[in-house]
Amino acid sequence: MPLQINNSKSINNLKHILGLCIALLGAQVMIAQEIIQDEVKEEAVKETAPVNKNAKKVDGVAAVVGDYILLDSDVDKAYVQLQAQGVNTKDIGRCELFGKLLEDKLYAHHAIQDSIVVSDAQIRQNVDHQIEQFLQSTSGSMEALLKFYNKDDEQSFRDEMFEINKANMLAQEMQKKIVGEIEITPEEVREFFNKIPKEQRPTFGTELKVAQIVAEPKVTEEERQRVINQLKEFKRDILENGASFRSKAVLYSEDPGSASKGGKYILNRNQPRMVREFRQVAFALQEGEISEPFKTDFGYHIIYCEQIRGQERDVAHILLTPKVSDEAIKEARERLEKVRQRIVDGEISFADAAREASDEKETRGDGGQMINPETQDYNFELTRMEPELYSQIQSLKDNEVSLVYKEEDHTGKVTFKILKVTDRIDEHEADYARDYLKIKQLALDEKKIDAIAKWQEEKIMDTYIKISGEYRDCNFSSNWLKK
Numbered sequence: 333m334p335l336q337i338n339n340s341k342s343i344n345n346l347k348h349i350l351g352l353c354i355a356l357l358g359a360q361v362m363i364a365q366e367i368i369q370d371e372v373k374e375e376a377v378k379e380t381a382p383v384n385k386n387a388k389k390v391d392g393v394a395a396v397v398g399d400y401i402l403l404d405s406d407v408d409k410a411y412v413q414l415q416a417q418g419v420n421t422k423d424i425g426r427c428e429l430f431g432k433l434l435e436d437k438l439y440a441h442h443a444i445q446d447s448i449v450v451s452d453a454q455i456r457q458n459v460d461h462q463i464e465q466f467l468q469s470t471s472g473s474m475e476a477l478l479k480f481y482n483k484d485d486e487q488s489f490r491d492e493m494f495e496i497n498k499a500n501m502l503a504q505e506m507q508k509k510i511v512g513e514i515e516i517t518p519e520e521v522r523e524f525f526n527k528i529p530k531e532q533r534p535t536f537g538t539e540l541k542v543a544q545i546v547a548e549p550k551v552t553e554e555e556r557q558r559v560i561n562q563l564k565e566f567k568r569d570i571l572e573n574g575a576s577f578r579s580k581a582v583l584y585s586e587d588p589g590s591a592s593k594g595g596k597y598i599l600n601r602n603q604p605r606m607v608r609e610f611r612q613v614a615f616a617l618q619e620g621e622i623s624e625p626f627k628t629d630f631g632y633h634i635i636y637c638e639q640i641r642g643q644e645r646d647v648a649h650i651l652l653t654p655k656v657s658d659e660a661i662k663e664a665r666e667r668l669e670k671v672r673q674r675i676v677d678g679e680i681s682f683a684d685a686a687r688e689a690s691d692e693k694e695t696r697g698d699g700g701q702m703i704n705p706e707t708q709d710y711n712f713e714l715t716r717m718e719p720e721l722y723s724q725i726q727s728l729k730d731n732e733v734s735l736v737y738k739e740e741d742h743t744g745k746v747t748f749k750i751l752k753v754t755d756r757i758d759e760h761e762a763d764y765a766r767d768y769l770k771i772k773q774l775a776l777d778e779k780k781i782d783a784i785a786k787w788q789e790e791k792i793m794d795t796y797i798k799i800s801g802e803y804r805d806c807n808f809s810s811n812w813l814k815k
Contacts, residue, residue: 395812396798397434398441400499404801406433427806434797434812435788439503442791448509450501453598453644458501459493460593510787511780516772524775525764533762536770538714541755542725543682543700546692547668547748549660556632559652563625563634566650570622570636577622577636577648586631587651595636595648610635614647653745661746668736668748675733675750682733682752691747701754709769711757721751728753785810 392404407430414421421429463477470476474486483489528534566584569575578594585591599606599614609628617623617637625632631653639646671689674680680688683699690696695703704712714722724734734751762771788810799812806812 394430394800394803395434395437396796397437398795398797399444400437400441402430402433402437427803427808430803430806431808431810431812435810436500436503438788438791438795439506440499441795443502443506443509446506446509448502448505450498450505451600451644453600455494455497455501456598458497459490460596461589462493462497463490464592507784511783514776514780514783516776516779520779521768521772521775522764524778525762525771528762535759535761536713536767537716538759539711539757540714540717540725540753541710542702542712542721543686543752543754544692544695544702545668545671545682545686545690545700545750546695547664547671547689548691549656549664549746551654551656551660555654555656559632559654560625563632563650563652567622567624567634577650581648581650584652585650586653587649590649595650596638597647597649599645599647601643610649614645617645617647656746664746665736665738665748668750672733672736672750682754700752707769707773710755724749725751725753730754730756 393401394404394406395402407426410429410433411421411424414424466477467474470480478484478486478489481489483492562584566575566577566580570577570580578596581591581595585595587595590596599611601611601615607628607630609626610633613623613626613633614635614637617635619637619640621637623633623635625634627633631651633649633651635647635649637645637647667689671685675682675685683701686696686700690700692700695701701710702712703710706716712721717725720739724737728734728751730753732752734749736748736750739747739749757766760766764771792811793814797812797814804813
């Protein structure tokens with residue numbers, strides 16, 4: 333049945349359901365996925381149809397959904413993967429998790445039926461990333477990793493990981509297709525809000541609007557040119573002396589995600605996450621060509637195009653990041669100290685100082701006003717704020733300017749910041765006008781869940797599904813047992 337939101341407890345349930353869906357769709361769970369042969373599909377025209385005898389026999393088959401098999405061990409593996417991601421699984425019941433795995437198989441099955449295509453390049457890149465993560469738990473030992481997953485060799489492990497990732501991506505794309513065009517009108521938002529009894533309306537926590545001014549240590553022109561010249565020398569050595577691009581990437585590249593793999597990436601034209609400048613240079617290269625040095629926000633690169641396969645390209649790159657001097661770091665701090673003093677002395681407003689002096693282009697034009705990456709508005713909920721930001725503003729009074737503090741990211745890049753709380757909304761009961769965007773999101777989430785529930789109800793009845801063993805006793809929220 334579609335979920336109806338009529339009290340604050342239901343709203344919390346909605347958030348729990350969405351959280352579980354996101355966690356599981358985002359997780360690349362190490363779950364066995366056997367594909368039933370075509371003969372089974374021909375037999376499986378009724379819910380009671382037996383699995384074809386020619387299908388591969390797997391011990392501990394817990395369910396069959398369309399073309400996919402779920403094993404008894406898959407739920408245990410899903411728990412392990414969620415816990416590795418930091419998800420609290422204490423309140424996730426075994427039947428609930430099993431039901432979610434059934435949903436994923438239903439999505440993947442119908443994605444294939446609907447001819448949804450996913451990028452092989454993206455899948456292979458996901459596999460590379462996951463194996464890197466897995467190797468961290470075995471101190472870099474592939475032999476130990478293969479033993480843990482009971483695989484004879486790395487290629488068979490990668491092949492299975494590829495199929496797992498492909499099914500997961502198909503499930504994601506199918507769910508996106510179901511809810512992708514769903515929108516909600518202001519009147520629907522109003523109806524959603526009005527049906528919640530006043531005494532049961534949710535409470536929203538304290539929220540802040542925060543502005544910042546950022547000072548970045550400047551890289552000298554001599555240092556930039558040194559990096560460019562070094563990349564040009566790498567290119568010359570490869571072209572004229574036959575040096576290995578991959579070896580140079582391993583030895584010199586400062587990209588932690590690819591250096592150990594010789595700088596390798598598999599690109600697809602439709603990869604939105606790839607830096608625009610990087611993608612433009614990569615797809616302008618011919619096979620076997622090496623680019624000139626070029627700049628992105630990460631530093632300076634050269635790219636080698638190894639192979640072109642239609643919309644996909646195998647490339648390798650070397651990244652070098654210009655280094656800032658101790659003098660430049662000192663200058664950035666002192667520069668921001670002076671800006672802060674001008675604000676405190678009333679010579680200039682914080683917003684005007686941000687427009688004039690901040691080195692962060694994303695916030696500079698808006699007077700330094702920070703945007704919450706989760707909600708895409710200016711409000712930061714105090715209890716959900718990133719620890720680093722929270723530690724800097726927790727004791728700030730409204731309109732008070734923080735002291736200059738140093739921030740260093742995972743790449744070692746140093747910046748200096750000052751912060752100001754520009755507005756504060758204390759904890760309060762949901763108000764339609766003030767909290768419209770949050771209420772709209774809750775209403776849209778409910779509408780999406782309704783659409784998914786309707787789709788599931790229809791597709792479950794049209795799909796061969798067989799549940800075995802203890803899971804037949806589960807009280808599923810969806811009609812997996814077709815009662």
